[in-house]
Amino acid sequence: MKLLEVRSLTKSFGKHVAVNDLSFSIEKGHCVALLGANGAGKTTTLEMLSGLQQPTNGSVSFGDVHKGDYREYIGYLPQHPVFFPWMNGMEYLVFMGELSGLSKTKASTRANELLERLGIADAGKRKVGGYSGGMKQRLGIAQALIHEPKLLMLDEPVSALDPVGRREILELMKLLKETTTILFSTHILHDAEEVCDDVIMIHKGKLAITGSVSELRRKHQEDVIIISAE
Numbered sequence: 001m002k003l004l005e006v007r008s009l010t011k012s013f014g015k016h017v018a019v020n021d022l023s024f025s026i027e028k029g030h031c032v033a034l035l036g037a038n039g040a041g042k043t044t045t046l047e048m049l050s051g052l053q054q055p056t057n058g059s060v061s062f063g064d065v066h067k068g069d070y071r072e073y074i075g076y077l078p079q080h081p082v083f084f085p086w087m088n089g090m091e092y093l094v095f096m097g098e099l100s101g102l103s104k105t106k107a108s109t110r111a112n113e114l115l116e117r118l119g120i121a122d123a124g125k126r127k128v129g130g131y132s133g134g135m136k137q138r139l140g141i142a143q144a145l146i147h148e149p150k151l152l153m154l155d156e157p158v159s160a161l162d163p164v165g166r167r168e169i170l171e172l173m174k175l176l177k178e179t180t181t182i183l184f185s186t187h188i189l190h191d192a193e194e195v196c197d198d199v200i201m202i203h204k205g206k207l208a209i210t211g212s213v214s215e216l217r218r219k220h221q222e223d224v225i226i227i228s229a230e
């Protein structure tokens with residue numbers, strides 16, 4: 001079953017077309033990699049889906065959401081999330097939960113569950129300013145999940161991490177994909193292959209390749225490496 005369908009999504013900045021007539025769909029329960037080199041248009045695509053940017057053209061439909069705003073069903077971890085260093089992890093999650101419309105009680109319950117589930121329960125009472133990069137990413141993922149979204153979008157969640165932190169977040173994503181549909185933006189083919197079922201590869205804003213990870217390996221590996229290396 002399709003959870004998300006994107007048709008002809010386009011974003012221009014003046015004369016520069018950052019995302020060009022992009023169409024793809026995401027199956028419910030799948031982990032999908034949005035793969036592309038620097039500047040390919042991954043962040044712009046995710047920002048349009050999350051509502052941070054208005055598309056120049058195109059449309060998005062989301063599962064059986066015909067009324068209201070589908071964006072409330074999306075949880076989004078931006079590439080450069082903003083944390084408040086003076087808050088502790090628990091305060092941050094409750095604050096973000098309330099911003100997404102939860103009551104304080106519901107936000108606290110969810111925050112406790114997520115801190116536990118994402119392996120940072122002990123850090124919940126510590127100020128976020130003292131967190132490692134990996135812990136911040138876990139907290140960012142918890143924030144994205146606080147309102148129980150149907151789709152979790154992660155923009156380059158491992159790019160800024162050291163090899164240990166990177167491995168930990170990839171393993172966490174493998175656990176999360178058991179229960180959540182994920183759209184994972186990355187420029188690293190190996191990460192896409194390791195974690196995801198499907199790949200949407202974009203090149204200079206346009207759809208280059210789409211299909212299952214196994215198809216990608218069989219049919220397109222050389223094309224992907226050439227495009228990624230440009």
Ligand code: ATP
Nearest residue numbers: 013016018036037038039040041042043044045187
């Ligand atoms: P990266 O991996 O480097 O984050 P990306 O695939 O996420 O790259 P985008 O950040 O979406 O790519 O950028 C796509 C293109 O659009 C780039 O050429 C970028 O310079 C351009 N771009 C993005 N935002 C703006 C903006 N606000 N104004 C003008 N150009 C922009």
